[in-house]
Amino acid sequence: MQESFKTYIIIPAYNEAGLIAKVLKDLFNYGYNNIVVVDDGSTDNTAGIVKKFNAELVRHPVNMGPGAAIKTGIDYALLKNADIIVTFDADGQHLAKDIPGLIKPIINNEAEITLGNRFLNNTSNVPLFKKVILKTGAILMFLMYGIISSDAHNGLKAMSRTTAQRIDIKSNGWEYCSEIIEEVRLKKIKYLEIPVTVKYSDYSIKKGQKIYNSFYIVSKMFVKWIFG
Amino acid sequence: MHPIYIITIILGIAVLINLFIKIKDKKLIINELIFWILILAALILISVFPDFAVKTAHFFGFKTGFDFFIALSILVIFLFLYNIYKKIRLLEEKLTKLNENIAIRQSLENINKSELKNSEEGKINK
Numbered sequence: 001m002q003e004s005f006k007t008y009i010i011i012p013a014y015n016e017a018g019l020i021a022k023v024l025k026d027l028f029n030y031g032y033n034n035i036v037v038v039d040d041g042s043t044d045n046t047a048g049i050v051k052k053f054n055a056e057l058v059r060h061p062v063n064m065g066p067g068a069a070i071k072t073g074i075d076y077a078l079l080k081n082a083d084i085i086v087t088f089d090a091d092g093q094h095l096a097k098d099i100p101g102l103i104k105p106i107i108n109n110e111a112e113i114t115l116g117n118r119f120l121n122n123t124s125n126v127p128l129f130k131k132v133i134l135k136t137g138a139i140l141m142f143l144m145y146g147i148i149s150s151d152a153h154n155g156l157k158a159m160s161r162t163t164a165q166r167i168d169i170k171s172n173g174w175e176y177c178s179e180i181i182e183e184v185r186l187k188k189i190k191y192l193e194i195p196v197t198v199k200y201s202d203y204s205i206k207k208g209q210k211i212y213n214s215f216y217i218v219s220k221m222f223v224k225w226i227f228g
Numbered sequence: 229m230h231p232i233y234i235i236t237i238i239l240g241i242a243v244l245i246n247l248f249i250k251i252k253d254k255k256l257i258i259n260e261l262i263f264w265i266l267i268l269a270a271l272i273l274i275s276v277f278p279d280f281a282v283k284t285a286h287f288f289g290f291k292t293g294f295d296f297f298i299a300l301s302i303l304v305i306f307l308f309l310y311n312i313y314k315k316i317r318l319l320e321e322k323l324t325k326l327n328e329n330i331a332i333r334q335s336l337e338n339i340n341k342s343e344l345k346n347s348e349e350g351k352i353n354k
Contacts, residue, residue, distance in 0.1 A: 056335065057338075058331045058334075058335040059335070061331065064324055068324045068327065072327075072328040072331055075328060170321065172324055223313070
């Protein structure tokens, strides 16, 4: 049943030359052939590595941020007639084995968007400081948007074509994750949270969001919440 | 004369000089001209008729004309800030769209080129 749905995997990447090959190998090994890497103006050899694989490469001329890269990836996948779009991180935190679980509810019409949640099982080695930040973010998300999601800032998501067309991402930075949640609530999009594994390594912690960046995201969310 | 009125007069003169320079250099747009004229008028009014400023301040619930001036200034700054925020946001959206369009167009062109190259190679091999 899954084969009849054209699934596109979107990977936003900025200076991910260190791990992008491993991520792509993992996805190809699981049989995902429609992979789009959105190189967000990297200054390292990310694009060169991607070209060695059978993945499609879309390159931003300048670095705009993960939100902008995701938007480009979604628009590209829609142009390529994707039925289901999966967003996947380039830093090796996500596992290809979690994708079937995310797209199954969409195929079965149980959800229009599925959100990966690392707290619904005990398979993720989430560092304590990260746990505190994410849980605080979840509380803020509930207060601002009225949606209960303990892991809104998880980059692993899947959505149907129609949902991808309806969701309007305007934020260029990491706050795009909160924006998706806001869109889900405003447009009454049917969603499900799916347990996924997020693997933390020294590389992903170094590359991932910093504590000070979390404050920046919150401030941007707050300003957007007030001024629109 | 109270020191604050001397400061107000100095500020008024500074605004006036700035206005003259801009008019001379033809760098002034009509909205900006209106804005500066309003500021100048307010400054003249406050310095020439201090009682008027005090009465206006009392009318709005402020103790002194200076308090009223500061509060009004903060309000104007907020309006400016909001305006700048909106403009930056709009520019950012346009830049993102431009970036996206270039990226997608280039990617599709590259795909077309490689497909064309493959088909030509196929023809040669046949």
